[in-house]
Amino acid sequence: xSILTTISxxxxxxxxxxxxxxATWKKLPTYEIFVEGGKEGVKMAVSLLPFLxxxxxxxxxxxxSGALEAFIDLISPVLSVLGIPSDIxxxxxxxxxxxxxxxxxxTELISTFxxxxxxxxLASTMQGSTDTTLYILTVYFGAVGIRRMGDALKVxxxxxxxxxxxxxxxxxxxxx
Amino acid sequence: xxxxxxxxxxxxxxxxxxxxxxxxxxxxALFEGADEAVTLSIGLISVLVFWLGLMRVAEKAGLLSMxxxxxxxxxxxxxxxxxxxxxxxxxxxxxxxxxxxxxxNAATPMGIKAMEQMKQLSGSDKxxxxxxxxxxxxxxxxxxxxxxxxxxxxxxDSIAPTEIVGTTILATGFTSLAAILxxxxxxxxxxxxxKK
Numbered sequence: 301x302s303i304l305t306t307i308s309x310x311x312x313x314x315x316x317x318x319x320x321x322x323a324t325w326k327k328l329p330t331y332e333i334f335v336e337g338g339k340e341g342v343k344m345a346v347s348l349l350p351f352l353x354x355x356x357x358x359x360x361x362x363x364x365s366g367a368l369e370a371f372i373d374l375i376s377p378v379l380s381v382l383g384i385p386s387d388i389x390x391x392x393x394x395x396x397x398x399x400x401x402x403x404x405x406x407t408e409l410i411s412t413f414x415x416x417x418x419x420x421x422l423a424s425t426m427q428g429s430t431d432t433t434l435y436i437l438t439v440y441f442g443a444v445g446i447r448r449m450g451d452a453l454k455v456x457x458x459x460x461x462x463x464x465x466x467x468x469x470x471x472x473x474x475x476x
Numbered sequence: 477x478x479x480x481x482x483x484x485x486x487x488x489x490x491x492x493x494x495x496x497x498x499x500x501x502x503x504x505a506l507f508e509g510a511d512e513a514v515t516l517s518i519g520l521i522s523v524l525v526f527w528l529g530l531m532r533v534a535e536k537a538g539l540l541s542m543x544x545x546x547x548x549x550x551x552x553x554x555x556x557x558x559x560x561x562x563x564x565x566x567x568x569x570x571x572x573x574x575x576x577x578x579x580x581n582a583a584t585p586m587g588i589k590a591m592e593q594m595k596q597l598s599g600s601d602k603x604x605x606x607x608x609x610x611x612x613x614x615x616x617x618x619x620x621x622x623x624x625x626x627x628x629x630x631x632x633d634s635i636a637p638t639e640i641v642g643t644t645i646l647a648t649g650f651t652s653l654a655a656i657l658x659x660x661x662x663x664x665x666x667x668x669x670x671k672k
Binding site: 312318348357370403414421425428463 | 481482483485486488489490492493496498501502504505506508509510512513514516517518520521523524525526527528529530531532533534536537538539582584585587588591592595601602603607608611612614615616617619622624625628629632633634635636637639640642643644646647648650651654655658659662663666
């Protein structure tokens with residue numbers, strides 16, 4: 301653990317060090333290049349705002365109305381038949397849709413069942429092993445102005461589903 | 477498809493609220509959601525400016541092309557449409573590397589740069605094959621060390637907070653592999669459709 305934490309605290313400063321050392325050695329105007337590249341970041345964040353806002357409001361309406369919960373209650377029994385523990389179903393469904401909601405649910409599951417319980421381990425693995433598909437697609441496509449996403453959403457969601465199944469199978473095998 | 481999903485979520489939510497009398501909650505959620513999005517976008521400025529600035533320096537110093545040279549054999553297979561020496565490769569690799577080390581906030585700016593480069597290559601507002609492959613790999617989350625989860629587990633007094641690192645890496649690897657395979661499948665389906 302201590303090695304892991306050391307690596308994660310050292311890595312960013314070391315990357316910065318490496319970049320600046322090489323650039324200075326090559327006699328580049330580092331500060332000017334940095335500022336020039338950074339300017340793009342401001343533009344990017346502003347152009348992202350409407351995409352994020354639209355998506356997040358829509359998700360908030362769905363969640364706030366209670367429709368999402370009702371939907372989860374509805375399909376939980378079906379998934380339980382397939383061997384997916386019903387406690388984990390809400391997290392599995394919310395994971396590709398909302399990152400903050402998923403993180404909240406993971407925390408809740410860990411606090412209710414304990415971090416070292418089967419559900420706690422499963423929630424931890426699930427939280428770490430897939431990402432918020434809807435958010436990623438919104439941000440990346442939004443930032444560069446791609447309007448037609450093609451198969452990206454379909455493929456992303458199918459992969460998420462496979463990932464959820466994989467998490468359950470792997471955690472079951474490893475921790476029994 | 478995204479239009480349908482977007483409108484669909486809101487429509488279903490509002491109609492459900494009409495039937496179940498949760499209109500108050502909807503009103504509240506609506507503005508909370510908007511608020512959260514603004515906070516998030518503004519919060520993104522700091523990481524975007526910092527990492528895009530630093531990456532520009534790295535690019536000019538030739539570090540990005542070094543990185544792409546190193547992993548070229550794997551990545552050219554994944555992205556056959558991108559020319560070998562194209563800057564997109566460097567950004568894609570930096571994005572993957574940042575993800576692997578759990579530097580989510582560094583990964584996003586590099587990913588966006590990669591998308592920009594890929595858009596220049598395709599020159600249209602439709603998602604290109606490389607973009608879909610790139611994003612699908614991103615959504616499957618390439619993590620080696622799930623730092624946030626470990627932190628939460630520590631907060632709740634886990635006896636072994638890091639014991640899920642192994643299962644997470646396994647699950648991530650499996651998901652990424654599945655994502656790449658499904659992506660290929662859909663690509664060949666598109667090609668077949670076009671031929672007809």
